[in-house]
Amino acid sequence: MNDMRKLPAFNRREVLAGATGITLGAAFGAPVMAQGSRTLRVRFGSDISQLDPARIFQNENQSIASHIYNGLVQYDQRTNAIVPDLATSYEVSADGTVWTFKLRPNVTWHKNYGAFTSDDVKFSFERVLDPATGSLYRGQLAGLKEIQTPDPLTVRLVLDSANSGFLHKLCAFNQGWIVSRRAVTEIGERYSMNPIGTGPFMFDRWTAGSEVRLVANPSYFGGASTLTDVIFRIVRDETAAAIALENGELDIFYALQSPDVIDRLRRAQNITLLDRPANNTANLVLNTTMGPLRDVRVRRAMAHALNRKALIDGFFRGTKFEANSVLTSTFQELSEEGVPRYAYDPDRARALLREANVSNFRFEITTVGLNPFDRFPVPLANDLQQVGIQATVRVLERGAYVQARSSGNVQSCITAVVGPPDPDSPLVTLYHTRSHPPGLNTSRYDSADALLAEAARAPDLPGRKAVYNRLLRQTMDDLPVIPLYADRLFLAHGPTVQGFVQNSLFTVNVSPVSLRGA
Amino acid sequence: MVFYIARCAGQFAVALVGIVTVAFFLMRAIPGDPALYMLGDFATPEALATLRARLGLDLPVWQQYGIFLARALQGDLGMSVVTGEPALAEILASVPSSASLAVAGMAIAIAVGVPLGVIAAVRQGSVVDVAVMLIALLGISFPVFWVGITAILLLSHALGLFPALGATSEPGFWKGLHHLALPALVLGLSVAAYIARLTRSAMLEVLGQDHIRVARAMGVPEWRIVWKLALRNALVPVLAVIGVTFAWSLGNAILVEAVFSRPGLGSTILKAVLARDYQLLQAGVLVLAAAVVLLNTVLDLLYGAIDPRLRQQ
Numbered sequence: 001m002n003d004m005r006k007l008p009a010f011n012r013r014e015v016l017a018g019a020t021g022i023t024l025g026a027a028f029g030a031p032v033m034a035q036g037s038r039t040l041r042v043r044f045g046s047d048i049s050q051l052d053p054a055r056i057f058q059n060e061n062q063s064i065a066s067h068i069y070n071g072l073v074q075y076d077q078r079t080n081a082i083v084p085d086l087a088t089s090y091e092v093s094a095d096g097t098v099w100t101f102k103l104r105p106n107v108t109w110h111k112n113y114g115a116f117t118s119d120d121v122k123f124s125f126e127r128v129l130d131p132a133t134g135s136l137y138r139g140q141l142a143g144l145k146e147i148q149t150p151d152p153l154t155v156r157l158v159l160d161s162a163n164s165g166f167l168h169k170l171c172a173f174n175q176g177w178i179v180s181r182r183a184v185t186e187i188g189e190r191y192s193m194n195p196i197g198t199g200p201f202m203f204d205r206w207t208a209g210s211e212v213r214l215v216a217n218p219s220y221f222g223g224a225s226t227l228t229d230v231i232f233r234i235v236r237d238e239t240a241a242a243i244a245l246e247n248g249e250l251d252i253f254y255a256l257q258s259p260d261v262i263d264r265l266r267r268a269q270n271i272t273l274l275d276r277p278a279n280n281t282a283n284l285v286l287n288t289t290m291g292p293l294r295d296v297r298v299r300r301a302m303a304h305a306l307n308r309k310a311l312i313d314g315f316f317r318g319t320k321f322e323a324n325s326v327l328t329s330t331f332q333e334l335s336e337e338g339v340p341r342y343a344y345d346p347d348r349a350r351a352l353l354r355e356a357n358v359s360n361f362r363f364e365i366t367t368v369g370l371n372p373f374d375r376f377p378v379p380l381a382n383d384l385q386q387v388g389i390q391a392t393v394r395v396l397e398r399g400a401y402v403q404a405r406s407s408g409n410v411q412s413c414i415t416a417v418v419g420p421p422d423p424d425s426p427l428v429t430l431y432h433t434r435s436h437p438p439g440l441n442t443s444r445y446d447s448a449d450a451l452l453a454e455a456a457r458a459p460d461l462p463g464r465k466a467v468y469n470r471l472l473r474q475t476m477d478d479l480p481v482i483p484l485y486a487d488r489l490f491l492a493h494g495p496t497v498q499g500f501v502q503n504s505l506f507t508v509n510v511s512p513v514s515l516r517g518a
Numbered sequence: 519m520v521f522y523i524a525r526c527a528g529q530f531a532v533a534l535v536g537i538v539t540v541a542f543f544l545m546r547a548i549p550g551d552p553a554l555y556m557l558g559d560f561a562t563p564e565a566l567a568t569l570r571a572r573l574g575l576d577l578p579v580w581q582q583y584g585i586f587l588a589r590a591l592q593g594d595l596g597m598s599v600v601t602g603e604p605a606l607a608e609i610l611a612s613v614p615s616s617a618s619l620a621v622a623g624m625a626i627a628i629a630v631g632v633p634l635g636v637i638a639a640v641r642q643g644s645v646v647d648v649a650v651m652l653i654a655l656l657g658i659s660f661p662v663f664w665v666g667i668t669a670i671l672l673l674s675h676a677l678g679l680f681p682a683l684g685a686t687s688e689p690g691f692w693k694g695l696h697h698l699a700l701p702a703l704v705l706g707l708s709v710a711a712y713i714a715r716l717t718r719s720a721m722l723e724v725l726g727q728d729h730i731r732v733a734r735a736m737g738v739p740e741w742r743i744v745w746k747l748a749l750r751n752a753l754v755p756v757l758a759v760i761g762v763t764f765a766w767s768l769g770n771a772i773l774v775e776a777v778f779s780r781p782g783l784g785s786t787i788l789k790a791v792l793a794r795d796y797q798l799l800q801a802g803v804l805v806l807a808a809a810v811v812l813l814n815t816v817l818d819l820l821y822g823a824i825d826p827r828l829r830q831q
Contacts, residue, residue: 047789049600050556057558134568136557192602208608209781209789210615211687235683235779239667243675244682244779399550399794406554406561438554438561 037228038515040497042508043241044232045255048212051195051203053177054128054135059255059418062173063507064232067214068110068197069179071172072101072121072155077501077509080330080421082167086116086178086198087155096162096459103153107221110202113183118149123181125157137175139434143456163456164464168422173505200225200511210234226514239264242492245271251497251515254508256490257372259317270495274502278487279330280426281323282373282416284365284380285442288480290411292358299479301352303342305387306380310344312485315376319490323483325472326417326426330504332461333423335469340476349387363391367414368401377414380484408437408444415440416487418506423468428452430481431471443480530811537807538800542586545791545799546579552599552794573599586800595804596797598790605801609786613805615685616782619705619774620767622698624760626706627713632749632756634710635717640744642722650714657711666704666777673700684778701778705771709763716759720752727751754825761817765810 048060056065074085087101107116125147128135143163148156159166170176183196195203200222201214212232216225233250235241238261244250246268256262266273284302292298312320324341327334353361363384365377377393384391396404405413417440419425428435431448435441448471455467475481491502496516503509553569554561570576574585589596595606638650674682684701686693724730725748733743772784783806790798 049793050602055556057556131564131568134557134565134572136561136565138565139562189597190602207687207781208611209785210685213687231687233683233779234781236776237663237667237779240670240682240777240779243670247674247678247682249681249683397550398792399555400548402554402558403549403551434562438563438566 038226040227040230040252040510040513040515041250042230042232042252042510043235043245043250043254044212045234045236045238045241047209047234048206048232050192052192053124053174053179054133054137055192056174056177057136059506060232062505063254063509064203064212064214065177065195065197066172066199066507066509067201067230067511068195068199068203069172069177070198071176071178072103072170073167073176074172075421075503075505077503077512080332080504082171085172086121096164097159099157099159099166101155101157103155104221105153107198108219109180109183109198110196110217113180113196115152116178116180116198117152118155119152120181121155121178122147122149123184124178125175127179127184128175135175139428140169140175161457162459164458164460165422165424165456168420168424171420171422173420201230204229222511225511227510230510242268245492245494248494251494252500252508252510252513253492255506256492257319259319262319262490263317265492271492272495272497273490273492274500275488275490276502276504277321277329278418278489278506279328279421279504280416280418280506281326281328281483281486282376282414283326283430284412284482284484285415285430285440286412286480286482287408287410288443288445292356292361293411295356295358296478297352297356298358298361299482300342301349301356301358301387302384302389303479303482304345304352305349305389306383306482306484307344308484311376311379315379316372316485320485320488323486325476326430326481326483327423327468327472328486328504330421331423332421333465333468335465336472337469339469339472342479342482346383346387353388359388361389363389364394364411365391365414366394366396366401366404366410366412369395369397373414373416376484405440405442406438408442410442413442414484415442415481421504423455423464424452427468427471431475445475445478445480447478448475526815530808530815533811534804534807538590538804539583541803542583542796542800543579545794545796546582550794551575552796555794556600590800590804595801598798599795600793600798605795605797606805608798609783609801609805612781612783612786613809615780616768616771616775616784618694618698619701619771619780619782620764622702623705623709623767623771624764626702627709627763628760630707631710631713632717632753635714635756636721636744636749638714638718639721639725647718651718654711654714657708658715660708661773662704662708663773663777665708666701666774669700669704670777684774685780701774701780704777705767705774709767712759712763713756717752717756720755721748724748724751750824754821757817757820757824761813765813768809769806 044060046060048064050056051061051065053065053069056062070085072085072087073082076083086104086107088104090099090101092099103118109116125141125144127133128137128141143159143161144157145160146158150156180196184191187194193206200217200220202217204213204215206212211234213229215229216227218224235244238258241250241253242261242264245253265271286293286299288294308322312322324336325339365381367373367377374395381391381393404410417426417429429440431441431445432452433446433449436444451467451471455464458464458467493500498514498516499512501512553566553573553575556569557565574582597603598605598608634650638647641647670682673679680700681697684697686697730743730748733747769784771782772788775782775785783802787799787802790802
């Protein structure tokens, strides 16, 4: 932790600033009009819906917001290490409860909303904490007792108890994104689609069902982008998007999922295909309060019955990774030492079911009618039938699915927790009692709270890593949740895109990108 | 005449209120909850209660309906639950895209379907007839998204004639038309298949009637008999289908819109249903219903123009 307190001086924004310096020279030499616009076109699979950090969810919204807003700190896109953003340095008191941040001077809000100060930080966090805001992320800042602003460039966060993972909650994502007090107050009800930030791009317009346009912020503190604007174009069909990318009608293909299209783009000329392990797994969440599922032997039998490798190699044609816990390789805190694994072993599954004296077990997997979640549970149900469990799959349209799941009245469901590389994101969401329905702890697991609190109290990264390891061992032993696969993110871009970095979130951020030959 | 217009306006209003009322209660009868949708994966009982109260979802349904109706009468269809933007504005923004696709598609459908149907009828049983009907059968049978992707692969990717994305935000009529061409072609040809079959059967029926036989006996030129006397009568049922299909393609060209990445009324309404965005859905249904009812009124007047017998009734 000590080595982290002095934030590393070097970050990608300075790389960006360096690159910008070179191109700016050229830009000043000729009128911008003569150069033409340097527009980057990015494919989105679906439309955006809201850009207010207190209520934001869904990858497309978060992708847009990541260009507009900054946090006190941010995840380095490449390494997931926490690096400076609006704060230049910070100190933690000896007892770990007072966090003091020095803020970057001369940062201004988009569209003449004035200077960024510590008061905006105070406003942003208090807004998330205020129950009237109805923020999804209130729980993330739960331990934050008081926010002091001794001067415009200093903000002091007082916690009710030490939390070594607190920096994760302040990273530029969701509740970590800082908003302007003046902008939120003045714009009011319609702020959600008229966001004001400090980031490299400003919100220009949203054409419903069609596209979102951002324009470069010329006074961005990290140096203005060499792009003039970015258009996020909604192209629902993946094949059409692939052809548009090959034709040069698009520059970046985001949210690439279909194995067929991935194959096609891998073979295409002049297309760069990127992939990276994601922060999330897809899981079968078992309701540990219902029927035979109360018996841990039955849950283990199911894990042995599921041929998860065949699912990955066959159904997904190798476009996913195996998962041994709900944390993936992208988390700095991951340690899988001693965590129980469940190999595909139908005989062992049958033996465990006999031992638990279970017969005629009717088991239903509830899942959402979105590709691929509506289809991959089918081979899994088949695996379960092979060992004598009468498994069926119930596919619900998303609205009905969310309602069924949040009622808690399902035997099992398919859940993927997409979020930042903060281990609390999947662990609290899936295992903490505070996430019992309507939250995502549909298994109603109740033995993780103490360990999660202990991880927060641990003094440093190795300490937290050790506690999380114990938690993974315990939860994979109790098995309220069976991880099915670890997600893998695919993305493709055309020949003119330079400097793009793919992150392990389910978002796309083009801030460091420039266009070759434009 | 005043009476006629008043009657039309009255029917129009009753139809709209009826459709919107059905949509209002149907939407609330299906499982799902906008507050849950918006809170996503992090719903807590407390956040749910706050949001439901803010959206007015904690009131009884009949009370919500009363509020909705009272506001709608003042022209206020509310804000989209999800985006906080005016619902009507978002719906109206998607109308030009839908309308241009429907108009262009219908123009292609008529230009291709009617002549093919006539030729097939005149040459009944010939190779031309069999070929036209076979192509029409294929046109009806192939799903439009398959035809769409094939068209993109062939005409956009292999031949480079049209862009793969069927819409653009760049200004310029010709540019817009260039982007519109491929989706309009795909939509138009699928409808042309229906129109060709229908025109053929209507023409066959008319060509066998007495007045045609009389005209032939009187030595009226054959082209005049076919394209003027017979076609005019055969067009009445065809026109009915064109009207229905046009209304259909305004709201239901969702697959074409999806394949060609176009915004549209149908896609927006679908999105509203999926997100349980009640306000947006209500605005969408209202606009779509108004368009369909209006279209039918115009069609009624057109029948009169084509068939004098209907005018007298």
